[in-house]
Amino acid sequence: xxxxxxxxxxxxxxxxxxxxxxxxxxxxxxxxxxxxxxxxxxxxxxxxxxxxxxxxxxxxxxxxxxxxxxxxxxxxxxxxxxxxxxxxxxxxxxxxxxxxxxxxxxxxxxxxxxxxxxxxxxxxxxxxxxxxxxxxxxxxxxxxxxxxxxxxxxxxxxxxxxxxxxxxxxxxxxxxxxxxxxxxxxxxxxxxxxxxxxxxxxxxxxxxxxxxxxxxxxxxxxxxxxxxxxxxxxxxxxxxxxxxxxxxxxxxxxxxx
Amino acid sequence: xxxxxxxxxxxxxxxxxxxxxxxxxxxxxxxxxxxxxxxxxxxxxxxxxxxxxxxxxxxxxxxxxxxxxxxxxxxxxxxxxxxxxxxxxxxxxxxxxxxxxxxxxxxxxxxxxxxxxxxxxxxxxxxxxxxxxxxxxxxxxxxxxxxxxxxxxxxxxxxxxxxxxxxxxxxxxxxxxxxxxxxxxxxxxxxxxxxxxxxxxxxxxxxxxxxxxxxxxxxxxxxxxxxxxxxxxxxxxxxxxxxxxxxxxxxxxxxxxxxxxxxxxxxxxxxxxxxxxxxxxxxxxxxxxxxxxxxxxxxxxxxxxxxxxxxxxxxxxxxxxxxxxxxxxxxxxxxxxxxxxxxxxxxxxxxxxxxxxxxxxxxxxxxxxxxxxxxxxxxxxxx
Numbered sequence: 001x002x003x004x005x006x007x008x009x010x011x012x013x014x015x016x017x018x019x020x021x022x023x024x025x026x027x028x029x030x031x032x033x034x035x036x037x038x039x040x041x042x043x044x045x046x047x048x049x050x051x052x053x054x055x056x057x058x059x060x061x062x063x064x065x066x067x068x069x070x071x072x073x074x075x076x077x078x079x080x081x082x083x084x085x086x087x088x089x090x091x092x093x094x095x096x097x098x099x100x101x102x103x104x105x106x107x108x109x110x111x112x113x114x115x116x117x118x119x120x121x122x123x124x125x126x127x128x129x130x131x132x133x134x135x136x137x138x139x140x141x142x143x144x145x146x147x148x149x150x151x152x153x154x155x156x157x158x159x160x161x162x163x164x165x166x167x168x169x170x171x172x173x174x175x176x177x178x179x180x181x182x183x184x185x186x187x188x189x190x191x192x193x194x195x196x197x198x199x200x201x202x203x204x205x206x207x208x209x210x211x212x213x214x215x216x217x218x219x220x221x222x223x224x225x226x227x228x229x230x231x232x233x234x235x236x237x238x239x240x241x242x243x244x245x246x247x248x249x250x251x252x253x254x255x256x257x
Numbered sequence: 258x259x260x261x262x263x264x265x266x267x268x269x270x271x272x273x274x275x276x277x278x279x280x281x282x283x284x285x286x287x288x289x290x291x292x293x294x295x296x297x298x299x300x301x302x303x304x305x306x307x308x309x310x311x312x313x314x315x316x317x318x319x320x321x322x323x324x325x326x327x328x329x330x331x332x333x334x335x336x337x338x339x340x341x342x343x344x345x346x347x348x349x350x351x352x353x354x355x356x357x358x359x360x361x362x363x364x365x366x367x368x369x370x371x372x373x374x375x376x377x378x379x380x381x382x383x384x385x386x387x388x389x390x391x392x393x394x395x396x397x398x399x400x401x402x403x404x405x406x407x408x409x410x411x412x413x414x415x416x417x418x419x420x421x422x423x424x425x426x427x428x429x430x431x432x433x434x435x436x437x438x439x440x441x442x443x444x445x446x447x448x449x450x451x452x453x454x455x456x457x458x459x460x461x462x463x464x465x466x467x468x469x470x471x472x473x474x475x476x477x478x479x480x481x482x483x484x485x486x487x488x489x490x491x492x493x494x495x496x497x498x499x500x501x502x503x504x505x506x507x508x509x510x511x512x513x514x515x516x517x518x519x520x521x522x523x524x525x526x527x528x529x530x531x532x533x534x535x536x537x538x539x540x541x542x543x544x545x546x547x548x549x550x551x552x553x554x555x556x557x558x559x560x561x562x563x564x565x566x567x568x569x570x571x572x573x574x575x576x577x578x579x580x581x582x583x584x585x586x587x588x589x590x591x592x593x594x595x596x597x598x599x600x601x602x603x604x605x606x607x608x609x610x611x612x613x614x615x616x617x618x619x620x621x622x623x624x625x626x627x628x629x630x631x632x633x634x635x636x637x638x639x640x
Contacts, residue, residue, distance in 0.1 A: 081301035094599040124444055130383040131372040150372050151295075151365015154383050156305040160445035162598035166305060166365065169296040189294035190365025247444040 043138040044223035046119065046197055047252040048211070049234045052092075054218035056111045064114060065089075067213030072196070073186050075174035084165040086195040087116040087210055095243060096255075113255065114219070116210075117142060117163040117195035118243060121250030125155035125164065134192075140224075140252055141197045151190040160247055164194045224252070258406060261635035262628040268480070269631065276624040283617010286610040287362060295365055297610040303603035304594045306363070308587065308611050312618070313359035315465070315586030317386075317436045318458060320352035320393065322466020324429035325496050331422050337492050340485045343408075344477070345470055346401040347629035349429075353394040355622035360387075362614050382438040389432045396425045401629075409636045433458045440593065447515075448526035448593040457507045458585070463500035465581040467493045468574040473630070475571060481634045494570050498558040501577050505551060529602070530592040539604050540588050547583035550576040 068087050069076065077083045089112040093100035100109075119142045126134050126142060133148040134155055156164045170189040180186055187193060198208035206212075211219045222231030231254075234240075240254040265273075290297050300307045326345040329335035338345075361367050378384045400421050407414040437458045440449035451457075471493045474485050515523040531548075533541040554576035556563070563569040591605040607615075 081303070082296060083302065090599055094601070097600050128381050128383065128443075130378050130381040130387070131369075132376040132378050133372070148369070148372055148376070149366065150369045151367075152360075152363070152383060153305045153365070154381070154439070156302070157446065157594070158443050160598050162302070165302060167294065168301070169294040188366070189296075192365075244445065249444065 042225050045140045045225045045252070046202055047140070047222065047224045047231050047254065048116075048197075048208075049220040049231050049240065049254045049256055050114050051216075051218040051220065051234070051256045052108070052111075052113050053256075054216045055113055056107065058216045058218065061216070062089075063213045063215060064210035064219060067209045068195070071181055071184060071198075071209045073171075073175060073180045073184050074193075075171040077174055082168040084167065084171070084193065086165075086193070087114060089113065090115045096241060098244070098246075099241060114210075115161070115163075115243070116253065117197070118161055118249065118251030118253045119195075119197055121252065122248060124158040124160070124249060128154045128158040130154065137199065139202070141199050141202065142194075143196065143199060144192065144194055146185070146187045146191045146193055149191040151192065153192060155192055160244055160249065161251075164192050166190075166192050258402075258409065258632050258636065261632045264635075265631060269627075273624060273627060276620045276627065279620035280617050280624060283614050283620065286613040286617065289610055290362070290614065291367070295363075297608060299606045299608045299611060301603070301605075303597040303601065304591050304605040306594070307591050307605055308607045308615055309359045309363035311586050311588075311590035312615055313356050313363070314436055314458075314590060315582060316352045316355045316359070316622075317390070317433055318462030318581075318585065319466045319469060320349045320356065320390075321429045321433040321459070322462045322470070323349035323397070324426055325463050325467050325500075326470070326493075327422065327429070328426050329492070331419075332426065335492070337488045340483075341470065341474060341489045341493075343401060343405055343633055344473065344485075344630065346397050346404075347633065348466070348470055348473065348626060349397045350394065350401060350629065351622045351626035353390055353397070354625055355618055356390060357394075358618045358621060359615075362618065382435055382442065386432070386435045386439060389428065389435050393425070393428055393432050396421055396428060400425060405633060405636055409639070430459065433462055445522070445598070446526075446593050447522050448530065448589070448595075451511060451514075453507055453510060457504065457511075460500050460504040460507055461581045461585055464497050464504050464577050465585075467497050467500070468577040471497070471574045472571065472578070473626075477630060477634065481638075483634045483637055490567075490570070491565065494558075494564050494573075497574065497577055498564060501551075501554060501558055504581070505555065526592055526595045529595050530588055539606065540592055543583050543588055547580045547588065550580035550583070554580060 065085075065087055068074070069085075072086060074084050074086055092104070092108045092111050092113055095113050095115055119140055121140065123134075123136055123142050126136050129135075130152060131148055131150055133145045133150070134142065135145075136142050151166070153166055156166060167187060167189045171187060175186065177186075198206075198210075201208060207221050208219075211221045220230050220234050222229030224231060226232065234256060235254060238256040240256050242251045242254055245251070286297075298307060298309075323345040326338045326342050330338040330342045361370065364370060373384060373387050400418055403418045404414045434455045437455035440446070441451060441454035443449055471490060474490060474493075477483050478485065511527060515527045518524075530540050531544045533539075554573045557569050557573035557576070558564055564573070591603075594603045594605075597603045
């Protein structure tokens with residue numbers, strides 16, 4: 001039989017497809033077998049609880065903000081339109097628009113609570129990122145790669161909590177090298193940044209900077225999968241709110257009332 | 258055929274030089290933005306997208322609207338559009354180029370833009386938008402060039418073009434649908450979070466794009482020997498009339514749900530955009546002008562006698578284009594950030610560099626368009 005060009009290409013394509021298909025099928029089966037053999041240790045689920053009453057009682061305290069922003073080289077920009085913040089104060093009404101009403105309890109009305117990235121279980125920011133520069137770790141921490149980020153700010157439009165900040169100008173102009181913490185990267189202008197739940201500390205079993213800095217014990221950090229963790233104990237004993245729960249984002253930051 | 262763009266009258270060269278100058282001014286401001294960062298724009302942490310993304314959205318619509326001449330001509334053999342189909346395709350090419358430029362202008366780290374292809378993210382509508390827009394540009398370049406090249410040689414277009422044309426029809430719908438998906442799936446952004454965002458986009462695109470094409474045809478008739486004739490203009494006018502009426506109807510639907518439901522979050526951004534409710538007065542003049550243009554356009558479009566009058570129809574085309582440019586290209590994107598996640602009002606006013614960069618991209622788009630139209634006209638003059 002004479003083999004012409006078209007037939008050759010056709011056969012090569014079919015053979016390639018068959019080889020590729022069986023290789024893929026083998027991978028899937030093997031993966032399943034391996035997974036079935038080794039029971040996987042449950043990953044921790046990092047979460048925070050904010051004790052609203054204790055936080056409010058501390059008044060003008062800003063220890064957690066200072067510790068976080070200093071540790072992560074967050075420049076302090078006076079212009080609120082362009083400021084960068086990882087953890088900040090928001091009034092109760094603004095943090096919980098669905099909970100506030102005309103007769104909100106006096107000890108909450110107009111009082112400020114700490115807000116930060118909620119490290120959502122189902123984070124819209126991760127869903128929309130066109131480069132995978134923001135992603136969720138197995139332990140629930142929503143990460144941000146400030147060196148892959150192209151600065152499209154889609155994640156800022158997607159985050160319903162305003163937890164993401166953009167470097168509208170070069171942060172080095174506000175935060176000179178000498179003032180910076182050499183242990184944490186600085187960033188360029190034109191990228192998005194946010195709270196990281198101090199992933200580098202969590203990996204070594206340490207508490208986030210804000211939690212360590214808090215003198216009143218208003219910030220509680222721990223593993224939701226561990227019934228004996230501080231965070232689970234706090235949630236077991238108190239009524240807790242989450243911000244905008246109806247959106248289905250599944251925040252990992254709880255507010256103890 | 259490119260050489261045909263390089264020979265022309267003194268008027269042609271003056272026009273091209275003027276556009277090149279405007280584009281250069283825009284580029285100079287862009288260099289300023291690259292140096293200092295997006296701080297030179299009016300955007301901020303609450304309104305984190307502004308004029309660039311609004312204009313991008315608008316011109317995706319203009320690009321998609323080529324389908325309003327391509328579909329009748331190729332699918333239904335509607336011969337009337339024969340002379341202007343290529344103009345529609347070339348309008349799509351220059352619009353997509355403008356879209357890509359607006360995206361580039363909006364990036365904080367534009368030189369990392371290839372990360373979109375290095376780390377493809379199929380869950381992100383923005384990733385898909387980049388894919389479908391690049392594909393649409395390639396399709397229209399291939400189709401436009403092949404059909405015009407064949408026309409020059411007085412031959413029927415090559416056979417491989419037909420399947421590409423058929424693919425380009427749903428592809429045109431896809432580019433604007435995916436652009437709508439960038440907005441329509443974001444939690445708590447109620448101006449955008451609507452199932453009809455995509456159809457609203459398509460309706461307004463199929464009104465504003467043909468309106469622009471109608472005006473461009475008039476300009477081509479005025480300055481060249483090329484005479485598309487009355488019939489394609491009448492057919493375009495009818496398309497504009499249907500699409501613009503649909504656009505207005507869809508807008509009314511949004512108002513009904515927002516206001517009748519009484520849910521504050523639904524009403525908030527629409528109310529502040531159109532009526533300055535809850536303090537969003539910044540957009541009011543823009544939206545009032547858009548509504549006035551729209552009302553004027555509707556009167557002309559819905560009265561056959563006026564629509565068939567050339568002067569009145571030209572006025573209607575200007576009004577339709579202006580109304581949708583203001584609503585979709587300026588209002589829709591920044592207003593979607595109202596209220597901010599903390600319930601605050603996010604004010605936004607574009608700055609001079611932002612306006613200059615936007616004008617520069619318009620000039621660059623017009624430059625490409627003028628060159629492509631010049632080639633078309635020269636080829637037709639020879640034939």
